[in-house]
Amino acid sequence: MTLRPDVVVLGCGVTGLSTAIRLVEGGARVLIRTAAPPARTTSSLASALVGPNLSPPDDPQRAWTEETLRVLRDEPMPGVTLREGTLAARPAGATPPFAERTLGFRPLDDDERPTGFGTAFTVRLPLVDMPVYLAHLLQRFQGAGGEVREEPVGSLGEAAAVAPVVVNCTGLAARHLTDDAELHPVRGPRIVVRNPGIERFFMEAPMTPTWASIFPHGDHVVLGGAQRRSEDTTPDPAEEADIVARCARIEPALTDAEVIEHRVGLRPGRPVPRVAAERRGDALVVHNYGHAGSGVMLSWGCARDAAALALGGRTDRSAE
Ligand SMILES: Cc1cc2nc3c(=O)[nH]c(=O)nc-3n(C[C@H](O)[C@H](O)[C@H](O)COP(=O)(O)OP(=O)(O)OC[C@H]3O[C@@H](n4cnc5c(N)ncnc54)[C@H](O)[C@@H]3O)c2cc1C
Structure with missing residues (x-):
């Protein structure tokens, strides 16, 4: 990527890839920085059943699951x-x-x-065969012009020097980048x-x-x-x-x-996933992590909301 990215996404598990796809297909220049490739993420170990959606109607996890079910129904993908x-x-x-x-x-x-x-x-x-599905998501992201660099960041500040918007999809590793005691x-x-x-x-x-x-x-x-x-x-x-x-x-x-x-x-x-934005200096940091045993099931719903926070530049919370 010769031009400075608009957004740097941290992580290329199911959360990072889904969010990065929503961003790059929404017109942003997106760089993924990751510690490991998709095949070596927790996401590659998921089983992975999507649904059923049994949470109460006002629970954000219900809407996130619905969105994932909609995407997987409307857009047939390898591994699903x-x-x-x-x-x-x-x-x-x-x-x-x-x-x-x-x-x-x-x-x-x-x-x-x-x-x-x-x-x-x-x-x-x-049912999602994760190794096949993650390989497809990576290909789709790169096919849309996204770039992946296997180079972890040491802090959110370091990431903020790369792009004005940082999307933190580092799963459990977010505990090293944030002071989140709930993870x-x-x-x-x-x-x-x-x-x-x-x-x-x-x-x-x-x-x-x-x-x-x-x-x-x-x-x-x-x-x-x-x-x-x-x-x-x-x-x-x-x-x-x-x-x-x-x-x-x-x-x-x-x-x-x-x-x-x-x-x-x-x-x-985490008791609930953290999908929320905050300002850190001049940078907008959007968090999308802490999906416990439901990261695949919630992936497209959380990706939609995290991408909206990143592209809209808003810092209001959708769930924390
Ligand atoms: C055995 C098992 C079965 C499961 N079954 C299901 C299921 O049936 N359905 C379901 O929905 N969920 C299931 N899950 C849960 C699901 O796997 C997780 O919720 C999901 O993988 C979380 O994805 P993620 O992308 O947020 O995190 P991860 O997949 O952990 O990805 C994190 C990414 O961040 C990167 N990273 C880490 N540190 C840095 C850094 N400093 N800088 C840059 N990048 C960094 C990592 O390299 C990685 O790419 C299961 C989990 C397990 C273990």
Whole structure:
């Protein structure tokens, strides 16, 4: 980029790439500065189910999810497939409010429900194969004239010297760039097995501290899950065995499935994502981080709002 960028976006996970695409396609000259390429971000480890949208109507996370669902429906993209699957909970009568509005909603009968689950229903939702999807987002950004430089910034002040507008999409690393005490690591393993022929997804709620999730992506299946507050990214064989066994109780075909990947990521935990702008000297800094276990699901909605704050030059808060 020979001219000075209008905006520097920090980070090229799903948040940074989606926001940078909205900015560059909105006519801005955009440079991404990142510590690592998309394939080495937390985003590349997501499972990743988009939806359902079960938050109350006035919660910004509901509108952000709706926008992501709209984009993924209207703009078919590599790595994204609309799939039928089961959402389930152990207690009976646990169908959440608004679930009926989800595409393809159908309660499962007693004989259709997996053993041990009192509530289960079918829905149709987008499943995202993250490595493929992130590669596409990167290509789309660069195809629109955006530039990516693998060179982390040491501070927001350093970023402000690069462009008059800084968009901070650094996920958990935002804790090194801001004094945000609410941001914390939430450990999560990603277990990938060869697909023994599974086509429907399965997701158990609630997602804490452990659950069963089965997300088929063609030749492989991503299994979950677990979450706990921890910085430890060492894969734990006992945790892997536990997750595979839990999922195999739902889908017996998984019992002997070959594990082909086991990595551990740190979700950027925060009570709510921070999508907000502030002035730092002459620079406008827009924050878009802290999406916890929902960064893919919220990506296009938060990108829309962060890009509006960046392009509009406003500093009013949309969520903090
Ligand atoms: C096992 C697992 C399963 C998950 N499943 C789902 C799911 O099904 N659905 C869902 O919605 N979410 C899911 N998530 C959560 C999701 O992965 C995160 O919310 C999301 O990846 C956050 O994306 P991000 O772009 O904000 O952060 P990241 O992907 O962490 O990207 C941060 C970027 O900032 C860069 N960076 C860091 N420091 C600097 C610096 N100083 N200067 C410049 N750049 C910097 C990094 O290199 C990186 O490019 C899952 C997470 C895990 C771990």
